[in-house]
Structure formats: structure tokens, C-alpha cells
Amino acid sequence: MSRYRNLHAARWRSRGPLPTGRSAFPFGENVFSTAVQREWLSEQDFSRLQATIEHGSALDPELADAVANAMKDWALSKGATHYSHWFQPLTGVTAEKHDSFFSPAGDGTALAEFSGKELVQGEPDASSFPNGGIRATFEARGYTAWDPTSPAFVLDSADGAVLCIPTVFASWTGEALDHKLPLLRSIDAVSAAAVKALKALGEDDVARVTATVGLEQEYFLIDEQYAYARPDVLTTGRTLFGARPARGQGDHYFGAIPERVLACMRETERELAKLGVPVKTRHNEVAPGQYEVAPLYEHANVGCDHQQLTMQVLQNVARRFGLVCLLHEKPFAGVNGSGKHSNWSLSTDTGENLFSPGATPHENLRFLFFCAAVIKAVDTHQGLLRASAAAAGQDHRLGGHEAPPAIMSIFLGSRLEAILEAYARGQDAAAAEIEALAFGTPVLPQLAKHSADRNRTSPFAFTGNKFEFRALGSSQSPSLANTVLNTIVADALNEMTQMLRDGFEVREVIADVYRRHRAIVFDGDGYSEDWQEEARSRGLRNLATTPEALGELVTEPSQRVFAEQSVLSARELLARHDVALEQYATQLTIEAETAATMARTLLLPAGLRQRELIESGSGPLADDLLEELDGPLGELRAATRQLEAAVAAAPDGCGERAWYMRDRVVPWMRALRDAADRLERLVADDLWPLPSYAEMLFIR
Secondary structure (H helix, E strand, O other): OHHHHHHHHHHHHHOOOOOOOOOOOOOOOOEOOHHHHHHHOOHHHHHHHHHHHHHOOOOOHHHHHHHHHHHHHHHHHOOEEEEEEEEOEOOOOOEOOEEEOEEEOOOOOEEEOOOHHHHHEEOOEOOOOOOOOOOOOOOOEEEEEEOOOOOOEEEEEOOEEEEEEEEEEEEOOOOEOEOHHHHHHHHHHHHHHHHHHHHHOOOOOOOOEEEEEEEEEEEEEEEHHHHHOOHHHHHHOOOOOOOOOOOOOOOOOOOOOOHHHHHHHHHHHHHHHHOOOOEEEEEEOOOOOEEEEEEOOEEHHHHHHHHHHHHHHHHHHHHHOOEEEEOOOOOOOOOOOOEEEEEEEEEEOOOOEOOOOOOOHHHOHHHHHHHHHHHHHHHHOHHHHHHOOOOHHHHHOOOOOOOOOOEOOEEOOHHHHHHHHHHHOOOOOOOOOOOEEOOOOOOOOOEEOOOOOOOOOOOEEEOOOOEEEOOOEOOOOOHHHHHHHHHHHHHHHHHHHHHHHOOOOHHHHHHHHHHHHHHHEOOOOOOOHHHHHHHHHHOOOEOOOHHHHHHHHHOHHHHHHHHHOOOOOHHHHHHHHHHHHHHHHHHHHHHHHHHHHHHHHHHHHHHHHHHHHHHOOOOHHHHHHHHHHHHHHHHHHHHHHHHHHHHHOOOOOHHHHHHHHHHHHHHHHHHHHHHHHHHHOOOOOOOOOOOOHHHHHHOO
16 A cells, blocks of 8 residues: 555645635626626617526527627636537537637638527537437438527636537437437426416416426545556446455544545535536535535526536546546445435425425325325336436446435335325324424424434435435436436326316325325335335336336337327437447446456456465465465456456347346456455555555545
8 A cells, every 4th residue: 555655645745735716606607697698688688588588489580699799798708719509418428519709800810709590509410429320320410409598608627718508409300319308398398287287276376387406416536646547447437346445434424524625625616606506515425535515406407407517527626636536326346336316396486396395284285286296106107217317337336225226116204104194094184293302401402303204215205395316326417317207297297187177176186196106105124125025016116227227218108108298209218228228238348348458467467476476485374375366366367258258249239238248248247356356355565556445445
């Protein structure tokens, strides 16, 4: 360990004082917000733009030119020389192509120009992004179209700034090739369904219902020297080898934040504040080297855009502090992986949260009606919700006694569950008494006790005035999960609203829906083996791996619900299914080839050098050490050969290859890792070529 610790100390001293940032965060200073629009547009153009956004109508060319000119002048004042249509293709990360504002004027000078057409529409190459067969290679045309509901922003870098304009990305035929367009469609769908439901419940003053999200992001920070010394981290974002350290996790959670990490967090928050991302919370997470950042709630579309920015800014800022931010779901074996909790709710344009229980939740029929709709939606489409969190990194995490299981269930809390159970029996629910927490000393204030404890093993939990989807992976775009949730809840609301129109009373609808879908409700230990058996008896699905889960995207019920809500066509769904399978197979291929190469070029040579070192001695001790070493060394060599052969024999075709990688390649990767990790414990520290877990996790 000393070779890296000494280097770490020398580099730390050479970096000089840490940047501390300013005490006051300049919130939104790089955002073309409503306040900025008011300042840079004429009063008439500003009013027209707000009306256009509010009603969702198309921008007329004259207004588009005025907005583009104001946006350009504002961006130039912020130091931007280029603009970009910023979009979210099916790669899972963001994409941008920079175009200069300046064009030659013919007299040796240049003019800054930006038209309404350039603002509203762009034409990137559609064939070079994942499309699942929607576009052939020779059919390259695609379109980016401005999303005026998500404000443009200026993204700073060390060498300048660029105006980023959030856009959707679609094919020449109008099919979605991104994550934003289906999300926007789903937001419209759940709004329309919720407004109809409210009208059926006798509330006519609501014209729009907004899906809101708050997205908690977990991540790891390690010193960059360790990342540079680990081909697996550089290539795959996670460690493919590594013996567990003697010290595990336990004292890191909510502990004092290390100085360099805290400085990195503050700089990240400052950068995010400039971009209008409302960061609220920062803290140590459970695993050593793991942290979390969480924002306030926002419109689902803006919140998902901001979450993509959060991941980007976390990684960029970490480098300024000599750190590398790892967003992989399981960068280290033996300690907790990272997730992304999506806190979802619905709010009316009159300022009410539809999932707020109020003082008398047992009598709040609107609240119970919408809760019942969520229960119905998740039970009916449990496989689809699981598919929205499927990825290669997730297969290491879900169900691993550190994250929610792959079995979808809903935790309601004892109070809400008791109310719905009473309704299901045809009885009146009693008001719950508010208990006070007793601390055993009069010097402490009395606190109201929540109606139920939190269940950390639940993948989908009611947490007071929202539902928290805890199964999402840390590196994943949150858009698909929220698209699915909006869509299936819209479908459930429409069916329940029709029941009201057919003459059923509200209480009858709530009771009937809960009786038919209560199997999805579970408040026990989601990690236990007993739950797996019980879940099976309830008819719940256990889709443990990504290939199993992704098949749920293209089932008949999934195609029906997306088509009926006008969110995704069958062709668009199939494209996403094929892209996700291909990404899964590709990721595992990269990991397998990296592991085999590291074993041959780094780990086997280290083991052989250790063998030579032992052979240089003699006697019974040397014989014992050689016998101890030769076991894992021989297994490492054999597993390397088997893994290389398995990868070489992998079939073509995204579907067949994905299942093959899961069933034939992953087992040999595990065998190789097991041999390598045992070998690491037997090889001298100065001979082992990789930074250890202890160095990566505990030196900060």
C-alpha cells in the first residue's frame, strides 16, 4: 500500500490550496429562465412566449426569431461563442454538437447570428445513434426540436462556454429516438387522465396536473491515480477484481465528510446552482468512498434534465480535485452499490399535491383514489416497471441485501394500509391518533411520530406525500422509469374514472381496486428468502436479470398501455428493447475482454513472479507456500482460457447474444474473479499490479 500512499501524499501537497468557491451560490445565473426572458424580450414577445408554453402551441416564426435573438444576446453576454441542441439519445447520456454564433461578414469581420429556425430545429445524424432498427445506416436524417418547457442554459468550461438548448430527438418519420420525447408524451397523458379523474370527483377548477420528481444520486469518489492504475475502472467504470479489505462498511454513513470530498461537493453544488439545479442535501453514504446528492422536487421533465446535468457536473468537477466520480451501480464488490431514488408525485396547477394525505387521510377520498390508482398501476404492470430499471450494472445490485429486490412491491405504511384494508372490508376507517416520541428526558422537545417506519427493502414505497421508486440504477437516465410510471398511472386513472362514470361510488371504486391489487402491497423484509416464496404465491414476478426484465417492454399489455396513452408505438418500444439488449451484451463483452486481458497481462505475471520469489528459497515452508499459491494460480489460468473461448463463441444478434452472455460468459467472469481475488491475498504487495480496495476506498 505504501507505494500509492506516498504518491498520494506527494500529489496532495503539490496541488496547493483547495478551491473553496464563493459563499453565496449564484442560483440560476446561467439559465435562460422566465426572469431572464422577461429582461431580454420585449413585453409583448415575453407574454406571447409564456402563452405559447402554457398552452403547448407551436411557436410562430416571427416570435421564434425574437426569442432566438434574445437568447443569443444573453448567451454572448455570458461568454458563450457557440450553441448546441442538447438532447438525450438512447445511449443513456446526453449529446451535443456545437455550432458557432459567428459567420463571416465578407469584409473581414464576423457577425453573431442565430435565427428562430436554428433555435427550433436541428438536424443531427440519426444513423450514428442507437435506434433499434428504426433508421437504416443509409437513412441518416434525424431532427432535434426545441423543448421550451425546459429552459436553455449556458454550460461553462475551462476554455469557454456554450449555450445548450434542451431538445427532443426524433427520426425523419417522427419516431422518438431519445428519452425526452416519450417522457413529455407521458406527462401529457397522466395530466389528461388526472384532470378527468378530478372532474369525475367533482373538482372542476384544475386544468393541468404536473408530474414532479426529486432524484437522489449516489456515487463513489476515488483518487484519480487509482483509476489510472486500474484498466477495469477506466474501461468499464467498475472493478472487475479486488480482494475485500479487512475493514468494511459501517462507520462511513452520515459521518464527517472528508475535507477534499467536501470541497469537491461544494464546487459541484456551486456549478449546479448556476444551472438552476436546486441541490438540497449532501452526505456520506453507507459504503466507504460513497456519497449522495439530492435536489428539491421539480417538474418531471426539468428534473430529469437536471439529473443528467448532475451526473455530468459530478464527473467534471471531481477531476478538478484529483478525484474520479464513479457512477456505476456496483463499482466495488463486498460493499453497497449505488442507486438513484426517484421520488414521484402529482401536483395540480392550483398548488395541491394529490398524494398529500391531509389531517384526515381516512376521509380524504381524492387522496385514496389516486393512491389506489398507483397500486393498480404497479400491480398490473410490475414487469414493465422492473424493466425500466434494467441494465447490466443493476444485475450486481438489485436484491443484493443493499438495494431493493427485483420483485416489485409497494410499501404503504401501517396507517395507509389499515385505511385501505378497512375500505376493502366495507368498513369505515378510524382516525389514527398522533403519537409523540418519548425520549426519556424532559429537556428534549416532543416530536410527532410518523404513522409508519420506512422500509428500506421496498422498491416502491409511499413516503408521506409521494412515492419513492428505489430500484433505479445510479448511472441510468431517470426518464424511462418516470415515463413508465406516468403512463401506467394514466391508464389506471382512466379505468377508475370510467368506473365512476358507470355509476360506482368513489368508496366502492377504491375498495374494489384495492381488493383486486392488494397482492402488490408488502411491508416485510424484501431481502428474505421467505418473501421470494410468498411473492411467487401472490403471483408477483421475480425478474432477477436484465434479459428477463427487458422482455416486459414488448409484451402485449405493455404495447397496449403505451399505444392507448399515445406515449410509444409498438415500433418505438421494440426499438428500445433491442437497443437495451444490445447495450447489455456490449457492456458484458467489454467487461469480459477487459478481465481476460488483465488476467493474462497483469495478474498471471504477478502470480508467476511471486512463485519465482518463493522458489528462490527452499525447505518445507517454500513447499507449503508454493502449494498454497498454485491452486488459485492454476484456476486463474484455466478460467482465463475458458472466458476467452466463451467470448469468442458468442453469437450475433442482440437478443441471443444477451442471453448467451448472461448464461455462458458471466459464470466464467465470476470464476476468474474468485481465483484472482484469492491470488491477490497471496502475492506480495509490491508485486501486485493493481491498487487495492483498501487504497481506493479509504485514502481520500
